[in-house]
Amino acid sequence: MTAITSYLRGLYPHSEALVAVTRDAAHGRRPPSEVPSQRRADGLALARVQRQACLTYVSSGLLAWQDLFRPLVAACPDWRTGPLRRWFDNNTFVRAPVPRGAIRLDPDLFDTDAGEVGTLPGPCLPPVR
16 A cells, blocks of 8 residues: 655745734834744644644745745855746746755754655755655
8 A cells, every 4th residue: 555645835825914914024013023923823823724634744834934945045055045036836036046065955944853844946955854
C-alpha cells in the first residue's frame, strides 16, 4: 500500500486583518508590535484548518514571508537580492535571488520540531529536513 502525504504549499493568502495591521504599522497608524500577534493568530487559524482537513504536514503558510525569495536570500549568507521579476504561477512580483558562492541554507528557516514544512522554489536548493 502506498502512503500519500499532503500539505499546504507555498504562500498562503493573508487575512484582511493581517493586511490591515501590516499596512497600518507601515504607515505609523498602529504600533509594529501588533503585527506578530496578528500573524500568530492567523497562523493558529491556518494550522487548525489544516488539522481539520487531516493534512499530513502542517504548514505555517509562510505568513511572515514578503515573497518566496527574500527569506531565502536572508538565510543564505552568500546570496543577494536581485531585480524585481514576475512570478507567473500566481502573477505576483518577487525580488529574484542572485546566488553567489556556495549554496548554504540556515537550518533554522523552518521550525521542523513543530512539524512545519515549507516550499523551497527552484531545483538548485538542497532539501530541508
